[in-house]
Amino acid sequence: HLLFSNTYTFTNAGAIGRHGPTQAQIDSNYSSTNLASVVTINTQGIQEWIVPEDGNYSIEVMGASGGDHLTYNNGGNGAIVTGKFNFSANEKLFIMVGQKGTDGNSTTRGNSSGGGGGTFVAKGNNLSSSSPVIIAGGGGGGGDFTYHGTGQDGRPTENGGSTITRSTPGQNGNGGDAGGATGGA
Numbered sequence: 001h002l003l004f005s006n007t008y009t010f011t012n013a014g015a016i017g018r019h020g021p022t023q024a025q026i027d028s029n030y031s032s033t034n035l036a037s038v039v040t041i042n043t044q045g046i047q048e049w050i051v052p053e054d055g056n057y058s059i060e061v062m063g064a065s066g067g068d069h070l071t072y073n074n075g076g077n078g079a080i081v082t083g084k085f086n087f088s089a090n091e092k093l094f095i096m097v098g099q100k101g102t103d104g105n106s107t108t109r110g111n112s113s114g115g116g117g118g119t120f121v122a123k124g125n126n127l128s129s130s131s132p133v134i135i136a137g138g139g140g141g142g143g144d145f146t147y148h149g150t151g152q153d154g155r156p157t158e159n160g161g162s163t164i165t166r167s168t169p170g171q172n173g174n175g176g177d178a179g180g181a182t183g184g185a
Contacts (some may be wrong), residue, residue: 008035010047012064012097018114043127047095050184053088058084059121063135067101067113069142075101076139078116083134087123094122094130101141113141119121 013021013029021029023041030036040048043138051057060082066075078098087093098117124130 006034008049010035010039010095010097012047012099015045015099016021017102018098018117020099021047029059045096046127047097049093049095051089051091053092056084056086056087056089058082059134061119061121061134062098063118063136063138064098064100065115066116066139066141067103069104069113073104073113073142073144075113075116078119078138078139079135079136080137083132092125093133094120094124094127096120098136100139104142115139117143 003014011029013025015021015025021041022044026039026041026047027037030039035049038049042048060080062080063078065077068074096117096119098119101114101116104113118135118137120135121133123133
C-alpha cells in the first residue's frame with residue numbers, strides 16, 4: 001500500500017524551437033504546482049530537482065513528436081518509456097523535456113520538418129558527470145514537399161530514416177548528416 005504519493009509533472013514550460021526553457025519560463029509555468037520554487041535551471045533547458053523523500057519513484061518520459069510538413073507528411077511520435085527507481089532524499093536529478101520539431105511550411109525541395117527532441121532524466125552531483133536514469137527518443141520530422149514521407153516514431157530499436165539520396169540517417173541516437181533531410185534516431 002502507498003503511505004505517501006505525489007505526482008510531479010515536468011514540462012518544457014512552453015519553450016519552442018531548439019532551445020529549452022529558461023529559469024523565468026520554469027518559474028512562471030510551475031508557479032501554481034508542487035514544483036514551484038524547487039526547480040533550477042543552471043544550463044538552459046536542463047531542469048534540476050532535488051528528490052524530496054527516500055522511496056520508489058515511477059517515472060514516465062515521453063520524447064517529443066517530429067514536426068509536420070504542411071498537409072503532406074506527419075512527424076513521427078516520440079517514444080514513451082516507463083520505469084521504477086529507488087531514490088534517496090536529496091539526490092539531484094537532471095531533467096530535459098524534449099520539444100516538438102519545427103513544422104515545415106514550404107513547397108521548396110529540401111524544406112523538411114524538424115525532428116522531435118528526446119526526453120531524459122539523469123542523476124548525479126553535476127550535469128557533466130551525471131548518469132542516465134531513463135531516456136525516450138523523439139520522433140522524426142515529416143519529409144519535404146517533393147519527397148513525401150512520414151517521420152518515423154522514436155523507438156530504441158530503430159535508426160532514423162533517409163529521405164533524400166546522399167543523406168545518412170541518424171543511427172544509435174545520433175542525428176543524420178547534412179547531405180539532405182534525414183530522420184533522427
